Amino acid sequence: MRPMHGFFPLPVNLTRDKKDTGDARAFSFLQILELIPFLLQPPSMLFVENVVGFETSDTHAKLIEILEKTNFITQEFILSPLQFGIPYSRPRYFCLAKRKPSSFGNEFLNRQLIQSPKPLFEPFNVDSKEDDLSLEDRHNLLQSCQPIEKFLVLKNPSNDTDVESAASTTGVSNDISRTSGEDNENEYDPLDKYYVHPSLLERWGSAMDVVYPDSKRCCCFTKSYYRYVKGTGSLLATVQPMKRDKTSLKEQRLRYFTPREVANLHSFPEDFEFPEHVSLKQRYALLGNSLSISVVAPLLHYLFTEA
Incomplete structure (x- = not known):
């Protein structure tokens, strides 16, 4: 045997x-x-x-x-x-x-x-x-280390896009409640649901870990990423600020890493994908508990x- x-x-x-x-x-x-x-x-x-x-x-x-x-x-x-x-x-x-x-x-x-x-x-x-x-x-x-941009899937928006209007679809509290339709990644603009709402920046901005496409390090993503912004993983600045500090977070137009991008940072193969019935929150939770x-x-x- x-x-x-x-x-x-x-x-x-x-x-x-x-x-x-x-x-x-x-x-x-x-x-x-x-x-x-x-x-x-x-x-x-x-x-x-x-x-x-x-x-x-x-x-x-x-x-x-x-x-x-x-x-x-x-x-x-x-x-x-x-x-x-x-x-x-x-x-x-x-x-x-x-x-x-x-x-x-x-x-x-x-x-x-x-x-x-x-x-x-x-x-x-x-x-x-x-x-x-x-x-x-x-x-x-x-x-x-390779720069974070090597692991990104979604392109950065243009710098002249209005932050408030683009972020308005992403929820209003640290515990982000979303409709069941929003869990379907194909129903909305692929970027909209990943932007961090301005109200979260005002409340939790000082505790956020912000990274940039040329950064060589980001924090560990937990199973609560996307539901909470504090201590659950890094957020990506999609607009380059003149000065990289916490005073211009709104202008930096922060967004969450997508599940595919988190999977990339876990070194998952290119052909890896979730079944369609797995919701967005479930995908983040599974990745947060992954290896x-x-x-x-x-x-x-x-x-x-x-x-």
């Missing part, structure tokens, strides 16, 4: 809620972990993903304890698409585990937490301190490569 493989994503941020193993949402994950020692044919490999901070949690300690007791070796990573040339800040924790006698290419990294993608592609110097990036190193990392292919693909390749 062919060996079994396991893929265990942990979909909730237990550490942020400070409940950890006491959180009911961790119950299914803990149940899976506790079953591993009793399996007649345990999986030969495991892949776990979570938010940064999981590595210091009680649930993480339980994960490592059980894996070590069941003859697994582990290597752990904290990686972001920024490290792969994608202008998208989405750092995530990953645990890769192999059951002996299988082994990793860089065995000296066993039981270590690595914050560099280099071990995935080449022999890695265990003495290097690439985790401790200086400000200059971080600047160089960002400069190596970055630019990060996960080399991790999986590394996991499946025998030493």
